[in-house]
Amino acid sequence: MSEVRLPVLPTTVIGSYPRPTWLRRMIKLWKSGKIEDEHMKEAFDDAVVSVVRDQENAGVDIPSDGEQRRDEMVEYFAERIGGFKFYDPIRIWGNAYFKKPAVYAPLEYKGSITVNEYLFLRTVSTRPIVKMTITGPYTIADWSFNEYYSTKEELAFELSKIINRELKALEEAGAPYVQIDEPALTTHLKELDWAVEAINNAIKGVNIKVGMHVCYGEYSRMIPYLDNLKVSQLAFEFANRGFKDIEVVKKFPEDKELGFGVIDVHNRRVETVDEVIAGIKKVLEFIPVERLYINPDCGLKLLPREIAREKMRVMVEAVNRLRKEIRKEGPVIRLPQPNLKQ
Amino acid sequence: MIVEAALVGGFPRPFNFGRLMSRYRDGKLDQETYEKKLEAELTKALTKIVNSGVSIIPFNMFLWDDIFEPFASSFEGIERGGLYRFLDNNFYYRIPVVKGRVKHRDATLATLKTVKEIIDRGEIRVKIKAVIPGPYTFLRMCENKYYSSEEELIVDIAEALGEEAKRLEESGVSLIEIHEPMLVSEKVDTGLFEKAYSRITSKVSKGLWVQTYFGPVSNFLEELSRLKLDVIGVDVAEAPEQLEKVLSSGVEWGIGLGAVDSRSTKVETVKQLRTLIKKVSEKFDKIYLTPNAMMDFIPVSIAYEKIRRMGLAVGGLKNE
Numbered sequence: 001m002s003e004v005r006l007p008v009l010p011t012t013v014i015g016s017y018p019r020p021t022w023l024r025r026m027i028k029l030w031k032s033g034k035i036e037d038e039h040m041k042e043a044f045d046d047a048v049v050s051v052v053r054d055q056e057n058a059g060v061d062i063p064s065d066g067e068q069r070r071d072e073m074v075e076y077f078a079e080r081i082g083g084f085k086f087y088d089p090i091r092i093w094g095n096a097y098f099k100k101p102a103v104y105a106p107l108e109y110k111g112s113i114t115v116n117e118y119l120f121l122r123t124v125s126t127r128p129i130v131k132m133t134i135t136g137p138y139t140i141a142d143w144s145f146n147e148y149y150s151t152k153e154e155l156a157f158e159l160s161k162i163i164n165r166e167l168k169a170l171e172e173a174g175a176p177y178v179q180i181d182e183p184a185l186t187t188h189l190k191e192l193d194w195a196v197e198a199i200n201n202a203i204k205g206v207n208i209k210v211g212m213h214v215c216y217g218e219y220s221r222m223i224p225y226l227d228n229l230k231v232s233q234l235a236f237e238f239a240n241r242g243f244k245d246i247e248v249v250k251k252f253p254e255d256k257e258l259g260f261g262v263i264d265v266h267n268r269r270v271e272t273v274d275e276v277i278a279g280i281k282k283v284l285e286f287i288p289v290e291r292l293y294i295n296p297d298c299g300l301k302l303l304p305r306e307i308a309r310e311k312m313r314v315m316v317e318a319v320n321r322l323r324k325e326i327r328k329e330g331p332v333i334r335l336p337q338p339n340l341k342q
Numbered sequence: 343m344i345v346e347a348a349l350v351g352g353f354p355r356p357f358n359f360g361r362l363m364s365r366y367r368d369g370k371l372d373q374e375t376y377e378k379k380l381e382a383e384l385t386k387a388l389t390k391i392v393n394s395g396v397s398i399i400p401f402n403m404f405l406w407d408d409i410f411e412p413f414a415s416s417f418e419g420i421e422r423g424g425l426y427r428f429l430d431n432n433f434y435y436r437i438p439v440v441k442g443r444v445k446h447r448d449a450t451l452a453t454l455k456t457v458k459e460i461i462d463r464g465e466i467r468v469k470i471k472a473v474i475p476g477p478y479t480f481l482r483m484c485e486n487k488y489y490s491s492e493e494e495l496i497v498d499i500a501e502a503l504g505e506e507a508k509r510l511e512e513s514g515v516s517l518i519e520i521h522e523p524m525l526v527s528e529k530v531d532t533g534l535f536e537k538a539y540s541r542i543t544s545k546v547s548k549g550l551w552v553q554t555y556f557g558p559v560s561n562f563l564e565e566l567s568r569l570k571l572d573v574i575g576v577d578v579a580e581a582p583e584q585l586e587k588v589l590s591s592g593v594e595w596g597i598g599l600g601a602v603d604s605r606s607t608k609v610e611t612v613k614q615l616r617t618l619i620k621k622v623s624e625k626f627d628k629i630y631l632t633p634n635a636m637m638d639f640i641p642v643s644i645a646y647e648k649i650r651r652m653g654l655a656v657g658g659l660k661n662e
Binding site: 094095 | 354355356360363364367407408424425427430432433434435436606607608638639640641642643644
C-alpha cells in the first residue's frame with residue numbers, strides 16, 4: 001500500500017470551477033440538438049484538461065475536475081439514480097432556476113456515477129492526489145420532492161445506501177480522496193441527529209479519505225453534532241464572514257482536519273495575500289497546523305474564470321509564504337490499490 | 343358565510359417568463375418589447391389562475407424576486423445586499439441592508455398600476471390584494487448597520503411599511519397581506535411586535551391580513567387577537583396540529599386556511615380540502631382557502647394543479 005505525503009497546509013479546491021465560455025456555448029448547442037454526444041464528450045474532457053491546468057498553474061496541491069460535466073450538484077446525481085423524475089424548473093433566486101428532482105419510486109443504483117470522471121481526472125492531473133466530490137444523501141433528500149418515501153429521513157437513508165455504493169466504486173477505481181458535499185446540512189438543525197447517521201451510513205466500510213463540505217450556516221450550533229460524524233475532514237467557509245466567528249473552531253472535533261475557507265466565492269474582489277495569511281494565522285491559534293487544509297469557501301463556478309484563477313494564485317502564494325515560517329511536514333494520504341477489474 | 347380561494351405571496355414564475363425578465367434586465371430586450379411580452383404572459387397566467395376558481399390574487403406575485411425586493415430597493419436608508427437563504431428553503435433573497443434612517447418612498451404603486459391596467463384590458467375578473475413583508479419579519483431578516491437599537495429600527499420599518507399600506511389602500515386595494523413567517527419561531531419579542539403593529543394599524547384600519555407560514559402561530563394568537571385584523575393566515579399544511587388551538591381561540595377575524603402545501607409536489611385532494619373547510623366553518627364566517635405560503639417552491643405545473651383543486655373544493659361548497 002503506498003501513500004503520499006503532502007506539503008504542510010495542503011491547498012485544494014472545494015469542487016466546482018468556472019466552465020470555459022466555449023464549453024457553455026457547446027452545452028447550449030448540444031441541448032438544442034445541434035451537437036452530437038461524442039463531440040460534447042470531447043468538449044467536456046477538454047474542459048477538464050483546461051481547468052485542471054488552471055488549478056495546477058496556480059499551484060493548487062489537490063485539484064478537482066471542476067465538476068465540468070455537472071450542471072447542478074443534486075440534479076446530476078438524480079438524473080443517474082433510478083426513482084427520480086423532473087418537473088418544470090423552479091426558481092431559487094432572481095431568475096436562476098433549478099431542476100429540482102422528485103422521488104416517485106424506490107431508488108435504484110444504476111451503476112457508477114462518477115467513476116469515469118475520476119479515471120479521466122487521474123489521467124489529466126500531474127498531482128499525486130486529486131479530489132472527487134459527491135453530493136451527500138442529506139442534501140439530495142432535502143433538495144428533492146419526496147413523493148414516495150414516508151419521511152425525508154427514510155429517503156435520506158435510502159440515498160445513503162446508494163452513495164455508499166458509489167464511494168466504494170470510487171475506492172475500487174483508486175480514488176484516494178472524496179469529499180461529500182452537504183450544503184443543506186445547516187438548514188434544519190433539528191434533523192442533524194439523523195442526518196449525521198445517514199452520512200455515516202453512506203461512508204460505512206469505505207477505506208479512503210472522506211471529507212465533508214458544509215457552508216453558509218451557524219457552525220456554532222452545528223459543531224456539537226459533528227463529533228459523531230465519521231469523516232476525517234470538514235471543509236467550512238470562513239472568508240465570506242470575514243473570519244469573524246472563527247472562535248467556533250475551538251470546539252471543532254479533535255479527530256478531524258479542518259478545510260479552512262479563505263477565499264470568498266461570492267465576491268469578485270480578489271483577496272490580498274496578506275488577508276489570506278491573516279485568516280490562516282487566526283485559525284492556527286485554535287487548530288494545529290497538522291490538521292489544516294486550505295481551500296476556498298465553496299465551489300468557484302459562479303466567478304468569472306480569470307477571477308477564479310487569480311483567487312487561486314493568491315491563496316497558494318499566501319500558503320507558500322507561510323510554509324517558509326512553518327517548517328513542518330504535511331499530512332499523509334493513503335493511495336488505495338485500484339481494482340483492475342474496473 | 344364567505345368561502346373563497348385565494349393565493350398568498352408569490353406564484354411560481356414560469357421559466358420562460360424568467361428568461362424574458364433576465365433578457366430585459368441584461369439590456370437584451372427593449373422596454374416596449376418587454377412590456378408587450380410581459381402583458382401577454384401575465385394575461386395568460388392570470389386568466390388560467392382565475393379560471394381555476396381562485397378569486398383573490400396578490401398583484402405582485404410574478405414580478406418580485408422576493409418579498410423584500412421593492413421595499414429594499416425603494417425605501418430610504420436601505421440597500422439590497424448579498425443572497426441569503428429564505429428561512430429554511432433552498433430559495434434565496436437579497437438581504438435588505440439598513441445603512442441609514444429608514445423612510446418611506448413609494449415601492450409598489452407603479453407595479454399596482456401596471457397590473458391593474460393589464461387586468462382591466464384582459465377583462466380578468468379577480469380581486470387583487472397587496473403583499474408587504476411584516477415589520478417583525480423584516481427586522482429579523484435584514485442586516486442592521488445603522489440603528490443602535492432594534493426598537494428604533496422596527497418602529498421606522500413599520501412606519502414606512504404602514505405608509506406604503508395606506509397608499510395601497512387609497513389606490514383601491516382592499517386587502518393588505520402582511521407576511522410574518524417569523525411569528526412562528528419560538529421566541530417572538532412581544533414588545534417589539536406591538537410597537538411595530540401600533541404604527542401599521544394607526545395608518546390602515548381595515549383589510550389587514552397577517553400571513554404566517556412554515557410552523558404554528560397558535561402560541562402567539564393571544565397577542566394577534568389584540569390587533570385590528572381582518573384575516574389571519576395559518577399554515578395547516580405543515581402545522582396541522584395548530585388547527586384545534588386556532589378553533590378554540592378567541593380570534594374573531596376571517597381565516598386564511600393554508601391547507602395546500604406550497605413546498606410539496608403531492609397534490610391535495612378536493613375531499614381533503616373540503617373536509618378542512620367544513621371543520622373551520624363551525625367557527626369562522628370568512629374562510630379563504632389558500633396555499634400555506636407563496637408557491638415559488640414548487641414547479642408551476644404542480645401549482646396550477648393545486649389551485650385547480652382549491653377551486654373545485656371551494657366551488658363544490660358554494661353549490662352545497
